[in-house]
Amino acid sequence: MKTQIIPVLLLVVAIACSSPKKDMSNTQPVETTELVNIIVGTYTSKDSKGIYRVKFNPETGALSDTSLLVETTDPSYLAQSSDGEQVYAINAVGDGDVYAFEWNEDRSKLIELSHRKSMGDNPCYVALSPEDQSLALANYGSGNVVTYPVNSDGTIGEAGTARQHEGQGGDMDRQAGPHAHFSQFSSDGKYLYAVDLGTDQVIYYPMDSGRMGEGKVALQLDPADGPRHLDFHPSKAFVYVINELNSTIVAAKVLEDGSFERIEKVSTLPEGYEGESYCADIHVSKDGRFLYGSNRGHNSIAIFSIEEDGKLKMVATESVFGNWPRNFTLSPDNKFLLVANKKSDNITVFKRDDKTGMLHFTDQQIQLSQPVCLVFEK
Incomplete structure (x- = not known):
């Protein structure tokens, strides 16, 4: 029986060896990471035309596919509604405006919903209240803060309220008068905080049914500090x-x-x-x-x-591997930090170590004219 089995085994081996094998040498890995979107505000005095979108890979930090969302002048700061359906932007020009935009059907472009005057000169910041009921602006040139009601459809209401700051700081070259630089609601919506670079103060306003009450000094800084922005501890x-x-x-x-x-x-x-x-x-x-x-x-x-x-x-x-870092942002999972470098026209990406806080440049960056505000799209 053994002499009969051996020829059969040899035949099976021969057939197996002669069977064609699948060539794996050119097989490419399938990209499974879902890219997320970053909305970028810019200054438009050079090559930029308005608000852009950039794709971000949350695994590698790679940036790609820059696209123009809407043409508008100097949209230097942006805010999103809580559901991500509207985007608000200021025009950082002398007699400024604030715009409300909504997405088109395939979310490839922003379409204007409404706009209002900033009721001051050179607006530089925009923020929404926690329930999207109020919009707050800081006007750097005129040194005042403004709130507008936000309608249920995302449009900006008509009955705006303005509060003028008064005073000087310790540096007469930069602080001869008030310069509101930042406006932010408290997490419970009870107060609006305004940071004034010109007067070395943080001023806060109680909010009542979307309207500002009388302001008080929350914090007096030292002469010539020139406060610009603030952030609250999360807990x-x-x-x-x-x-x-x-x-x-x-x-x-x-x-x-x-x-x-x-x-x-x-x-x-x-x-x-x-x-x-x-x-x-x-x-x-x-x-x-x-x-x-x-x-x-x-x-x-x-x-x-x-x-x-x-x-x-x-x-x-x-x-920052760039020149003149303005706004920067942490990715939603806080694994990366991205920097908008205005003068070098680039956005750079850093991996963040959550144990030490250290940042490590990923070698990932993208060119874009005068980026100044980065917002992860909701």
Whole structure:
């Protein structure tokens, strides 16, 4: 029997060896990562034409597929409705405007819904209240803040309210009068906070049925600090104010009446640095453990750890691999930090270490003329 089995086995082996094999050498991996969208506000004095969209890979940090969403002049700051159906933008020009846009059917373009005057000069910031009922503007040139009601269809209502700031700061070249630079509602919508670079103050307004009450000083900064933006801690009663003129951050407690109590002031620059630099944006990580601030001139992101008592400890400064970092943003999962570099016309991407807070350049970037505001699309 053995002599009969051997020829059969040899025949089976021969057939198997002669069967064609599938060539795997040219097989490409299938891209399974779903890209997300970033909406980019720009200045339009060079090559930009308005508001853009850029695709972002949340696994690699790669940026791609830049497209123009709508032509509009100097849309330097943007805000989204809570459902992502509307986008609001200011025109950072002398007699400015604020626009409401909605998406077209396939979400490839933004279509104007309505617009209103900013009721001041050189608007530089726009924000929505938590329930999308009110829109707040900061007018840098005229030093006033404005609120408008937002209608149920996302259009901007007519009955706007303006509050004029008064006073001076410690630097007469930059602070001869008020310069409102930031407006942000508290998370419960009870207050509107306005940061005024010209008067070295944070002013807060109680909100009642969408209208501003009389303002009070939430925090008086030091002369010539030049406060620009602020960010609240996500879970504790702390707030952090970044100062443009002297490159510092002030940490403060948020008191029950909505005012702030100063804790400390720290520099955003490395020890020994003597060059020109001006702070711009500030953000606290979702876990409340780290704070980031942008340095224009030193061209870096300052990285701080947040201590239990709200104080800040500098971890490092990381080069932005660009020139003049304005706004920056953390990705929704906080794994990446992206920087809009106005003067070098690029957006750069950094991987974030959630244990140390450190940033690591991914070598991912994309060119876009004068980017100044980055918003992840909802």
